[in-house]
Amino acid sequence: MMPKNLISIADLTREEILQLLDLALKLKEKRGKHDAQTPLESKSLAMIFEKSSTRTRVSFEVAMTELGGHALYLNSDDLQLGRSETICDTAMVLSRYVHAITARVYSHETVRELAKCSDIPVINALSDAEHPCQLLADLLTIRGRKGDFQGLHVAWIGDGNNVCNSLILASALTGMRLSIACPAGYEPDPATMKHARELGGNVMITHNPAEAAAGADVFYTDVWVSMGDETEEQKRLRDFDGFQVNDNLLNNAKPDCIVLHCLPAHRGQEITGEVLYGTHSAVLDQAENRLHVQKALIVMLMAEQ
Numbered sequence: 001m002m003p004k005n006l007i008s009i010a011d012l013t014r015e016e017i018l019q020l021l022d023l024a025l026k027l028k029e030k031r032g033k034h035d036a037q038t039p040l041e042s043k044s045l046a047m048i049f050e051k052s053s054t055r056t057r058v059s060f061e062v063a064m065t066e067l068g069g070h071a072l073y074l075n076s077d078d079l080q081l082g083r084s085e086t087i088c089d090t091a092m093v094l095s096r097y098v099h100a101i102t103a104r105v106y107s108h109e110t111v112r113e114l115a116k117c118s119d120i121p122v123i124n125a126l127s128d129a130e131h132p133c134q135l136l137a138d139l140l141t142i143r144g145r146k147g148d149f150q151g152l153h154v155a156w157i158g159d160g161n162n163v164c165n166s167l168i169l170a171s172a173l174t175g176m177r178l179s180i181a182c183p184a185g186y187e188p189d190p191a192t193m194k195h196a197r198e199l200g201g202n203v204m205i206t207h208n209p210a211e212a213a214a215g216a217d218v219f220y221t222d223v224w225v226s227m228g229d230e231t232e233e234q235k236r237l238r239d240f241d242g243f244q245v246n247d248n249l250l251n252n253a254k255p256d257c258i259v260l261h262c263l264p265a266h267r268g269q270e271i272t273g274e275v276l277y278g279t280h281s282a283v284l285d286q287a288e289n290r291l292h293v294q295k296a297l298i299v300m301l302m303a304e305q
């Protein structure tokens, strides 16, 4: 039995994640074939965006179209939400029109409030605390390249941000060992670390990128300045000096390591252009897999709506 919402990646159990990845793989294989199914006919998905997006917006919209349904892009400034209608009123009204809501928001509280007031599933399409849809795509990518999760060593190099928080929980749920290298002051959320350890996670934090990278099967990095952090840009660029994923750092990892980046990337900052699209890179598969996992997710959450 799936949960009603996906607000945190830890709303899913290990078994639900594996079931979702299996369905995503089936949908990936069937894509474009004559027997591809359209289980979401007459279903609509409202997509609220407080922030910019390329991958999330396009992959959800294409997913709904290919599954026979319809997606509505709703820029929060254009909604009455932008003129002080409450989140709860918006959620209750949308629940009378559509069959699920995705929301990309600044504050994690906003997506939690949407979920609390909605009768329909709510999916976190990125908040300041988590990015669960991204992690589903990352897990599909890792399993596709490495076959299994058990025993893999993942190195996160960079900010202890929303993507990192979801990775911490996803690693714990799938049995991957995670080493996080971040500058002092940019550690991930302590409550998320505690939750991961309660789930049996093996997570360590260091301020030394080479230590985190040692023997890694998977490298993962993300921007140093996330959406909402723009006022801190100059300080962050100084503080993250030395935390770039480049060929030198990759020399510490396993020879067959893969490199992930959720994108968008800033070449020359958190990652070099050579590594971003080099021989170890899986970033385009990762971006593509957003489509397949989100199809599986909306089928699983919306099927009974």
Ligand code: CP
Pocket: 052, 053, 054, 055, 056, 057, 126, 134, 262, 263, 264
């Ligand atoms: N990775 C990701 O969520 O990309 P967008 O910001 O383009 O949606």
Ligand code: NVA
Pocket: 126, 161, 162, 163, 222, 223, 225, 226, 227, 262, 263, 264
């Ligand atoms: N950490 C980044 C991820 C973008 C997909 C941000 O929140 O801006």
